[in-house]
Amino acid sequence: EVQLVESGGGLVQPGGSLRLSCAASGFPFSSYWMHWVRQAPGKGLVWVSRISSDGSSTNYADSVKGRFTISRDNAENTLYLQMNSLRAEDTAMYYCARSWSAVDYWGQGTLVTVSS
Amino acid sequence: EIVMTQSPATLSVSLGERATLSCRASQNINSNLAWYQQNPGQAPRLLIYGASTRATGIPARFSGSGSGTEFTLTISSLQSEDFAVYFCQQYNNWPWTFGQGNKVEIK
Numbered sequence: 223e224v225q226l227v228e229s230g231g232g233l234v235q236p237g238g239s240l241r242l243s244c245a246a247s248g249f250p251f252s253s254y255w256m257h258w259v260r261q262a263p264g265k266g267l268v269w270v271s272r273i274s275s276d277g278s279s280t281n282y283a284d285s286v287k288g289r290f291t292i293s294r295d296n297a298e299n300t301l302y303l304q305m306n307s308l309r310a311e312d313t314a315m316y317y318c319a320r321s322w323s324a325v326d327y328w329g330q331g332t333l334v335t336v337s338s
Numbered sequence: 339e340i341v342m343t344q345s346p347a348t349l350s351v352s353l354g355e356r357a358t359l360s361c362r363a364s365q366n367i368n369s370n371l372a373w374y375q376q377n378p379g380q381a382p383r384l385l386i387y388g389a390s391t392r393a394t395g396i397p398a399r400f401s402g403s404g405s406g407t408e409f410t411l412t413i414s415s416l417q418s419e420d421f422a423v424y425f426c427q428q429y430n431n432w433p434w435t436f437g438q439g440n441k442v443e444i445k
Contacts, residue, residue, distance in 0.1 A: 324427070326384050
């Protein structure tokens with residue numbers, strides 16, 4: 223069974239940092255592109271970042287470029303999102319997801335709240 | 339960035355009736371379109387990919403059609419578990435983008 227389990231969310235002050243993790247199991251993690259997608263409370267879904275199966279290629283939404291860094295450890299079957307210089311508008315549920323063509327599995331999400 | 343526009347924002351439907359949801363892309367995305375269902379407090383679930391292919395385990399009452407810029411998701415006979423929010427999403431160009439969602443509610 224495919225499982226994606228996010229962790230690392232929480233309350234952080236503006237300008238602070240957080241590192242999200244996503245533990246993957248039930249599939250060959252190193253064969254899949256992986257993604258972070260976020261959803262602000264009561265709002266729609268927004269792509270944050272993606273990383274290729276071997277970690278050599280990454281893409282970011284303009285809103286997080288230069289502040290967030292996606293990475294992966296294929297030996298540990300884990301995806302990461304390092305988030306720096308956090309802003310109030312980064313407050314959202316952050317989902318980890320995998321794709322082959324479209325995204326086919328999502329984690330349950332971890333909530334990030336940026337507030338003083 | 340490709341803009342995805344869904345209509346209507348809210349659709350009120352009775353149990354057993356048909357629901358038709360529309361999604362328009364601001365430029366050609368071929369058939370690189372997916373539909374997701376999201377219930378409150380839950381993660382999205384993939385229903386359709388490639389504009390018309392049902393994902394594993396998705397009931398046959400869900401069908402997708404279209405290509406290019408115009409797409410449709412049809413739920414042939416609404417069941418109680420189908421009342422949810424539905425998002426379309428293009429994966430033709432980065433950044434992948436979502437529509438704002440169609441809420442299907444009980445009439």
